[in-house]
Amino acid sequence: MYLEKLSLTDFRSYAQVDLSLEPGVTVLVGSNGIGKTNLMEAIGYLATLNSHRVSTDAPLLRFGTERAMIRAKLVRGEQATVLELEINASRANRGRINRSNPVRARDLLGICQMVLFAPEDLALVKGDPSNRRRFLDELLVSLMPRHAATRSDYDRVLKQRNALLKSGRTGKFTAGHEATLDVWDQHMARAGAELLHARLELVDRLQPHLKNAYAQLTDGSKEAAAVYRSTLQDIMDDDGAGASSGARPADGAATETGAGTDAAAAPAEDLRLLSVEQLTDRYIQAFAASRRKELERGISLVGPHRDELELVLGSAPAKGYASHGETWSMCLSLRLASYYVMLDDARTGGSPPILILDDVFAELDVQRRRKLAAIVSGAEQVLVTAAVEADIPAELTGRRVKVIPGGIDEQENR
Numbered sequence: 001m002y003l004e005k006l007s008l009t010d011f012r013s014y015a016q017v018d019l020s021l022e023p024g025v026t027v028l029v030g031s032n033g034i035g036k037t038n039l040m041e042a043i044g045y046l047a048t049l050n051s052h053r054v055s056t057d058a059p060l061l062r063f064g065t066e067r068a069m070i071r072a073k074l075v076r077g078e079q080a081t082v083l084e085l086e087i088n089a090s091r092a093n094r095g096r097i098n099r100s101n102p103v104r105a106r107d108l109l110g111i112c113q114m115v116l117f118a119p120e121d122l123a124l125v126k127g128d129p130s131n132r133r134r135f136l137d138e139l140l141v142s143l144m145p146r147h148a149a150t151r152s153d154y155d156r157v158l159k160q161r162n163a164l165l166k167s168g169r170t171g172k173f174t175a176g177h178e179a180t181l182d183v184w185d186q187h188m189a190r191a192g193a194e195l196l197h198a199r200l201e202l203v204d205r206l207q208p209h210l211k212n213a214y215a216q217l218t219d220g221s222k223e224a225a226a227v228y229r230s231t232l233q234d235i236m237d238d239d240g241a242g243a244s245s246g247a248r249p250a251d252g253a254a255t256e257t258g259a260g261t262d263a264a265a266a267p268a269e270d271l272r273l274l275s276v277e278q279l280t281d282r283y284i285q286a287f288a289a290s291r292r293k294e295l296e297r298g299i300s301l302v303g304p305h306r307d308e309l310e311l312v313l314g315s316a317p318a319k320g321y322a323s324h325g326e327t328w329s330m331c332l333s334l335r336l337a338s339y340y341v342m343l344d345d346a347r348t349g350g351s352p353p354i355l356i357l358d359d360v361f362a363e364l365d366v367q368r369r370r371k372l373a374a375i376v377s378g379a380e381q382v383l384v385t386a387a388v389e390a391d392i393p394a395e396l397t398g399r400r401v402k403v404i405p406g407g408i409d410e411q412e413n414r
């Protein structure tokens with residue numbers, strides 16, 4: 001798909017801006033702080049309902065305003081879709097699809113298919129596990145929007161369950177609480193199993209593309225892999241081993257369940273082979289096994305909210321070991337892998353995603369710039385931003401536009 005029109009009202013630095021875009025490569029060039037990333041962020045927000053820069057909506061509203069609007073016209077084959085998203089300071093965000101009656105913002109998920117890569121993505125390798133879980137869940141929701149509900153169900157139950165466990169910690173835990181906790185366990189096991197099942201499947205789909213993308217971008221001397229580590233597997237393995245030493249706490253390093261590295265010992269049961277129902281059962285058993293510890297700590301220790309996607313380069317984890325350049329290549333490869341998974345999906349009814357590279361080329365050496373240009377130039381639409389045009393490799397042929405205060409300088413378009 002490609003974005004034909006983007007209009008923003010009171011979004012970030014823009015009171016009003018209207019852009020016309022075309023398929024193929026567009027490089028947006030403009031000085032620091034002019035508003036390039038703001039434009040890309042708006043497209044990202046429309047696709048994921050998340051900003052790649054901030055975790056709350058407030059900074060997205062232009063200073064002093066209460067409401068921002070993102071409008072976009074997307075074209076897929078012969079079909080055009082007009083999306084509108086209203087971001088409100090003091091009430092729920094709302095969307096509209098083809099000028100329909102207002103719908104929940106969540107109903108827009110999965111319509112604008114895009115992959116955005118930006119310098120903030122370094123946190124995918126360097127940051128805490130929540131960054132990597134978000135990466136997986138965002139991709140999951142783009143591919144299968146129904147999982148937005150799975151995520152929010154899980155988050156809701158987790159919050160309620162944690163509140164209950166906390167009351168256990170303060171010594172106010174009664175038999176009635178215990179019965180309620182049993183009920184929350186059932187709900188959390190079901191939602192957790194759906195999320196885990198979907199994530200494991202997604203990691204399997206990402207794996208070969210991650211490996212290939214990393215090999216393409218670098219000289220291929222190291223192999224990139226992603227290994228899903230589940231807190232559920234941990235508890236099951238402890239159980240299987242009799243857990244006599246009690247050496248591994250429920251919140252400790254989880255055991256790997258993915259492929260791609262040389263696992264020291266085969267896990268007792270490969271979670272990837274289990275159905276959602278079987279995973280639900282395993283969670284219920286795991287919650288029972290860790291209840292005492294959870295009551296002591298006052299938080300939920302087992303579940304997808306504490307799982308980790310470990311990124312591996314060669315034989316070492318990327319986090320803490322990868323060089324600066326390797327970290328960049330790993331992050332970029334993860335985004336490219338997302339792009340390829342979406343392309344695979346497009347063959348079975350999805351849409352080829354828009355590819356957005358915000359301020360990426362400046363960070364890469366000449367060789368990797370060329371390699372990246374070669375990889376992305378075949379995408380249906382690629383939007384690239386740069387402060388300095390010289391950072392864009394000549395191989396990336398296509399439209400160059402100048403971003404000026406308030407939008408694109410149409411006069412300067414080449």
Ligand SMILES: Nc1ncnc2c1ncn2[C@@H]1O[C@H](COP(=O)(O)OP(=O)(O)OP(=O)(O)O)[C@@H](O)[C@H]1O
Pocket residue numbers: 011012013014030031032033034035036037038039058059060061062063359386387
């Ligand atoms: N909520 C907001 N209201 C008004 N202005 C904002 C808001 N949020 C950000 N800005 C302004 O937007 C500008 C940043 O825009 P943006 O990040 O898009 O720049 P950029 O062109 O990507 O720059 P760089 O090349 O440095 O990455 C800043 O000047 C900032 O003050």
Ligand SMILES: [Mg+2]
Pocket residue numbers: 036037038358359
């Ligand atoms: Mg920027």
